Amino acid sequence: LSHQEAMSKVEAAIDEIVSTDSLLYDLPPEVTLEEVNSFIALEHGQAMLVNVQRADGEVLSVVVVQNGTVLDLKHAIKRHMTLKLSRSKGKKHISWKYIWKRYWLYFEGQKLTEDKKQLKEYGIRNKDEVTFIKRLKER
Numbered sequence: 001l002s003h004q005e006a007m008s009k010v011e012a013a014i015d016e017i018v019s020t021d022s023l024l025y026d027l028p029p030e031v032t033l034e035e036v037n038s039f040i041a042l043e044h045g046q047a048m049l050v051n052v053q054r055a056d057g058e059v060l061s062v063v064v065v066q067n068g069t070v071l072d073l074k075h076a077i078k079r080h081m082t083l084k085l086s087r088s089k090g091k092k093h094i095s096w097k098y099i100w101k102r103y104w105l106y107f108e109g110q111k112l113t114e115d116k117k118q119l120k121e122y123g124i125r126n127k128d129e130v131t132f133i134k135r136l137k138e139r
Contacts, residue, residue, distance in 0.1 A: 028087065034079070038063040048126035050119070052077055055103070055132050060084075064119065071115040073130070074100065106133045 001009075011030070018024045018031055023043055027035060041047035042063050050073060052060045062076040078096055085092060105112040107122055107130045124130065 030087070032083065035083070041065065048119075048124075050076075050124065051127065051129040052105070053129055053131040055134070059129070066120075068119050069116055070105065070112045070119065070122075073105065073112070073119060074115070102135055103132045104135055106131045 014031075015029055018027055018036075024031075024036065024039065027039060038047060042049060045066070047063050047065050048068075050062050050064055052062055052073075054060065060077065060080050062073070062080045064073050064076050068076075074096075078094075081094060085094070107124055107128065110122055111133070112122060112130070
């Protein structure tokens with residue numbers, strides 16, 4: 001059995017386990033360990049789901065730990081988009097420095113300006129929606 005054949009058998013077995021498990025069935029094929037751990041944390045109440053609405057109207061559902069910060073949310077968005085792009089075989093690179101320089105994350109009238117501030121302090125809870133808004137040039 002070659003390495004390639006063994007890997008394909010293992011991947012098929014993992015796909016079978018994930019697709020038949022009552023907690024994990026809605027995870028995508030070729031799921032990563034990080035995604036499984038995030039989903040399990042979500043099921044056990046150790047994490048929360050935050051819906052992020054992009055400027056084009058698309059909504060991303062990202063998982064963040066319960067006591068997560070704005071920076072944790074930004075990292076979760078980055079991970080989500082990176083996985084999504086790699087699975088769709090689309091554009092591979094996004095300049096996150098550019099994104100965070102041009103857009104704010106916004107929740108119920110507040111810009112999420114402080115990376116170290118906990119999401120709870122902004123009032124963000126499970127299944128709340130955060131939006132991207134364009135930053136205006138400060139003079």
